[in-house]
Amino acid sequence: MKTLIRLSLLLPLLAMLLFASCDSPEDKKGRFLLKGNEKLMENDTKAAVDFYSEALKIDPDYIDALYNRGLVYQRLNRLEDAIADYGKVLVNDPVHQNSLFQRGLALLDNGEYYKALVDAETLIKTYPDEWQSYFIHGLISERMDNYEAALVSFDRGLTLQPENTDLLVNKATILFYQKNYEEADLLLKQAEELQPNEANIFNLRSMIAFDLNNYQKAFDLVEKAIQLNQREPYYYNNRGLYHLFLGNLEAGIEDINYSLKQDSKNLFALRNKGIYYTLKGDKELALRYLEDVFSKRPEMELLQEYLERAQTL
Numbered sequence: 001m002k003t004l005i006r007l008s009l010l011l012p013l014l015a016m017l018l019f020a021s022c023d024s025p026e027d028k029k030g031r032f033l034l035k036g037n038e039k040l041m042e043n044d045t046k047a048a049v050d051f052y053s054e055a056l057k058i059d060p061d062y063i064d065a066l067y068n069r070g071l072v073y074q075r076l077n078r079l080e081d082a083i084a085d086y087g088k089v090l091v092n093d094p095v096h097q098n099s100l101f102q103r104g105l106a107l108l109d110n111g112e113y114y115k116a117l118v119d120a121e122t123l124i125k126t127y128p129d130e131w132q133s134y135f136i137h138g139l140i141s142e143r144m145d146n147y148e149a150a151l152v153s154f155d156r157g158l159t160l161q162p163e164n165t166d167l168l169v170n171k172a173t174i175l176f177y178q179k180n181y182e183e184a185d186l187l188l189k190q191a192e193e194l195q196p197n198e199a200n201i202f203n204l205r206s207m208i209a210f211d212l213n214n215y216q217k218a219f220d221l222v223e224k225a226i227q228l229n230q231r232e233p234y235y236y237n238n239r240g241l242y243h244l245f246l247g248n249l250e251a252g253i254e255d256i257n258y259s260l261k262q263d264s265k266n267l268f269a270l271r272n273k274g275i276y277y278t279l280k281g282d283k284e285l286a287l288r289y290l291e292d293v294f295s296k297r298p299e300m301e302l303l304q305e306y307l308e309r310a311q312t313l
Contacts, residue, residue: 029055033065045072063089067099074102079110095126104136108143116140131157131164138170142177150174165195173204181208199229206238215245233262237269244272249279267293271303278310286310 036051052069055062070085086103089096100119107116117140123133138153154171161167168191175184185208192201206221219242225235240255253276259269274289290307293300 029058029062029065032058033062033068036065036068040068040072045076048072061088061092063092063096067096067102070099070102070106074106077109079106082106083110095122097123097127097130097132100126101132101136104140108136108140113140113144117144129160131160131167133157134160135164135167135170138167138174142170142174147174147177163194165191165198165201168194169198169200169204176204176208176211179211181212184208197228199225199232199235201225202228203232203235203238206242210238210242210245215242218242219246233259233266234268236262237266237272240269241272241275244275244279249276252276267297267300271300271306274310275302275306278306278313281313283310283313286313 032051032055036048036055039045039047039051049069049072052065052072055065056069059065066085066089070082070089073079073082073085083103083106086099086106089099090103093099100123104116104119104123107113107119117137120133120137120140123130124137127133134153134157138150138157141147141150141153151171151174154167154174157167158164158171168187172184172187172191175181175187184204188201188205191198195201202221203225206218206225209215209221210218219239222235222239222242225232226239229235236255237259240252240259243249243252243255253273256269256272256276259266260273263269270289271293274286274293277286277289280286286306287310290303290310294303294307297303
């Protein structure tokens, strides 16, 4: 009787093994891809990477697995790994639109502006009727302080998609940098009508209010941004700055430090930390932060003012 039981258990196992042995490499890598996608939907990024990597063991040039793994790496801020995966896709398909776009973003976040610009220019040349081509070109131009080029790119994108909130908000951001608050606010109102729960709208409005010395309004607006998106470190940095100007120094440094934990290279947060120590009367720490930021971006707003104040402590 025991033998029969063992055989009855063994037969399904043998059937499974035979079925598996009939799988083609295409079937196997496809199943790993699907499992990776399922794990990604569950926000299990480690398992997703593992499954995509299994698919790539079968086919190292599997574009879908390379691209999807690159997206996960990008989400995890493993920018070098993401850039490498997108690069492998582009070796096999030099004009793979999504990989050009995402690699451009990853290169931008990694501080490799000129390489990112090459990807953006390739997108514009290859996909001139896609708004994303101009969107990323505008983002890169803005980061390189070429505001006029950024405006041109965002405007070209808006001719293709006039109601695209990403383009509207980013154009408004450039106008904010240029102190054109009235036109920036008009664009933000247009964007809010289209997408009332877009956190960036309220964050940018808070920055305009701060520039106009309306600190409480700035604080209230960035609070709205944080309610809508609690994962964005730049909002906390802005709230920290507003806290400082409202006299809430300890609440301010708490927000600034939280922001720096998410992005330790954010020069605006480092400047704000220098402002905090200036307001606390700690000359040594104030100068340490402010002089470091000054060496990298001397034109930053508020920097010169607080550096001079720190020097007189």
